[in-house]
Amino acid sequence: MQNGLLLTGWIAIAMLSSACAPNRAPQTPGAGPGGQAARHSVIPLPAAIDISTGQSFAITPATLIVYEASDDPRVGITAAQLARLLASALPSPPPVRPASGAPPAGSILLSAGVANANLGEEGYELTITADGVRIAASTAAGLFYGVQTFRQLLPWSIEYQAARPHPIAVPLGKIQDRPRFVWRGAMLDVARHFFGVEDVKRYIDLIALYKINRLHLHLSDDQGWRIEIKSWPNLTAHGGQTEVGGGTGGFYTQAQYVDLVKYANDRFITIVPEIDMPSHTNAALASYPELNCNGEAPPLYTGIDVGFSTLCVDKDVTYTFISDVVREIAALTPGPYFHMGGDENKKLTPPQFRAFIERVQPIVQKHGKDAIGWDDIAPATLLPTTVVQHWRPEASHVAAAKSNKLIVSPASKSYLDMKYDKTTVLGLNWAGEIEVRTAYDWDPVNSVPSPQAGNIVGIEAPLWTETVATTGDLDFLAFPRLAALAEIAWSSPQAKNWDNFSVRVALHGPRWSALGVNFYRSPQIAWPDMR
Ligand code: TNX
Numbered sequence: 001m002q003n004g005l006l007l008t009g010w011i012a013i014a015m016l017s018s019a020c021a022p023n024r025a026p027q028t029p030g031a032g033p034g035g036q037a038a039r040h041s042v043i044p045l046p047a048a049i050d051i052s053t054g055q056s057f058a059i060t061p062a063t064l065i066v067y068e069a070s071d072d073p074r075v076g077i078t079a080a081q082l083a084r085l086l087a088s089a090l091p092s093p094p095p096v097r098p099a100s101g102a103p104p105a106g107s108i109l110l111s112a113g114v115a116n117a118n119l120g121e122e123g124y125e126l127t128i129t130a131d132g133v134r135i136a137a138s139t140a141a142g143l144f145y146g147v148q149t150f151r152q153l154l155p156w157s158i159e160y161q162a163a164r165p166h167p168i169a170v171p172l173g174k175i176q177d178r179p180r181f182v183w184r185g186a187m188l189d190v191a192r193h194f195f196g197v198e199d200v201k202r203y204i205d206l207i208a209l210y211k212i213n214r215l216h217l218h219l220s221d222d223q224g225w226r227i228e229i230k231s232w233p234n235l236t237a238h239g240g241q242t243e244v245g246g247g248t249g250g251f252y253t254q255a256q257y258v259d260l261v262k263y264a265n266d267r268f269i270t271i272v273p274e275i276d277m278p279s280h281t282n283a284a285l286a287s288y289p290e291l292n293c294n295g296e297a298p299p300l301y302t303g304i305d306v307g308f309s310t311l312c313v314d315k316d317v318t319y320t321f322i323s324d325v326v327r328e329i330a331a332l333t334p335g336p337y338f339h340m341g342g343d344e345n346k347k348l349t350p351p352q353f354r355a356f357i358e359r360v361q362p363i364v365q366k367h368g369k370d371a372i373g374w375d376d377i378a379p380a381t382l383l384p385t386t387v388v389q390h391w392r393p394e395a396s397h398v399a400a401a402k403s404n405k406l407i408v409s410p411a412s413k414s415y416l417d418m419k420y421d422k423t424t425v426l427g428l429n430w431a432g433e434i435e436v437r438t439a440y441d442w443d444p445v446n447s448v449p450s451p452q453a454g455n456i457v458g459i460e461a462p463l464w465t466e467t468v469a470t471t472g473d474l475d476f477l478a479f480p481r482l483a484a485l486a487e488i489a490w491s492s493p494q495a496k497n498w499d500n501f502s503v504r505v506a507l508h509g510p511r512w513s514a515l516g517v518n519f520y521r522s523p524q525i526a527w528p529d530m531r
Contacts, residue, residue: 041507043483043487045496061092066108067098088163089165106132123137141213180489181457186215186478187409187462188200193468202471215269220283221276235284239287265334277340279307310345326338344374344376345376354380388407390447407456408460409460412434414439415461434481436502436525459488509530513530
């Protein structure tokens with residue numbers, strides 16, 4: 001009861017601090033709509049946050065990180081991650097210890113076993129007093145999210161990698177927080193341009209800071225097959241050797257994929273593997289002639305057209321192939337999902353396409369996963385467990401999937417590969433231009449037919465890579481928009497406010513600079529002087 005009352009009070013504070021203001025960019029860098037300095041720059045905005053002005057807790061070489069034992073090994077991993085972060089500003093990394101008795105004054109205490117129904121599966125409570133810091137949650141995931149919030153309350157200079165001792169002060173305050181949606185997704189297309197393990201880990205690090213908890217990897221397309229399949233080795237030996245523009249492509253060995261899955265899991269991110277089918281399959285068709293209806297392998301493809309390829313849906317070998325691929329990938333993937341694509345088939349008749357989707361879903365199920373498909377699959381008869389990913393901006397495309405769960409990723413709002421404006425060199429514009437404010441000012445509930453709003457599990461921010469060849473390109477299209485989308489996924493829609501967000505996101509500019517992120521300096525945001 002007491003918790004409930006307090007929470008209501010804090011929500012009021014969070015909402016007051018984001019009360020509606022005229023729609024204009026703030027005048028002073030780092031200043032709020034009322035001209036006052038931002039008290040904090042936490043993104044996504046917590047459910048309830050009360051941050052003091054003036055008083056702070058100092059992290060010193062004597063600060064300890066203490067964690068309470070848990071069955072989940074990620075509690076200790078999270079503590080070690082926090083120590084690594086703080087190490088960049090201290091003469092030596094802070095000691096990390098399992099708790100025994102009450103922690104010494106001045107410690108940072110991480111506790112993942114608290115019984116507080118208000119926190120749910122992913123919520124946390126963060127308390128910073130003059131005597132120490134306490135991050136408490138019911139689960140290791142909640143603890144991790146509390147640490148991400150704490151990280152954003154630290155000065156941005158903490159993000160510089162070089163060890164350079166300097167004072168670290170965190171404002172005193174209290175936060176109680178939990179997410180709106182369980183599905184807070186990002187998608188990376190590693191097929192059009194290949195991104196190696198280190199690049200994907202870097203992206204995982206960046207999205208984890210914003211409490212994203214799903215990374216959907218688009219592992220195959222016309223231009224490349226990116227994951228080793230031991231029973232069909234030519235998929236990567238041949239089909240993995242190029243990419244858009246004719247580069248040398250690449251692929252993940254199964255061991256590398258397992259390493260990525262673990263790296264993501266240590267940051268509470270579930271990998272969602274996608275093998276796109278029946279279209280977007282030229283790389284597979286080029287690798288195995290028997291998958292083509294005419295038995296002839298087409299050449300590898302390095303352009304950016306879509307919809308021209310298709311598996312031969314009338315041959316049994318096609319389903320043997322699919323079953324082998326799903327089986328091998330499912331065995332390496334602890335997460336419960338397998339994304340079967342299903343988008344943009346321009347070759348099959350609607351009945352052929354529907355029959356294909358109806359035949360593949362049970363294959364996915366047989367290998368222990370729930371199928372996900374792009375909204376093109378909605379007209380087929382779907383299993384109750386199949387999840388539909390809304391992408392074509394018209395809500396009507398998901399109407400047929402009446403009771404299936406929905407991931408909302410409208411191309412006109414959440415596609416990170418759309419240009420920001422007419423002057424943006426990178427990116428595409430078939431779904432429009434998406435400035436930061438456009439990426440922020442929408443709500444998933446309005447993207448689907450209203451009777452289906454209750455089926456929404458969350459949102460996703462896809463980054464297609466036809467025009468994205470380097471991590472610098474990737475950064476430029478993802479940031480700041482990823483931060484805007486993360487707030488839609490996590491924060492309450494009532495507390496959402498562009499003026500307030502634009503002030504907070506401005507303060508992520510120096511943080512991104514310190515992290516080496518090549519973010520887009522949107523003219524809609526009053527960035528602080530970063531010279
Ligand atoms: C549409 S979104 C596609 C992709 C392209 C993307 C480019 C979807 C399911 N299909 O094949 O890469 O547009 O924005």
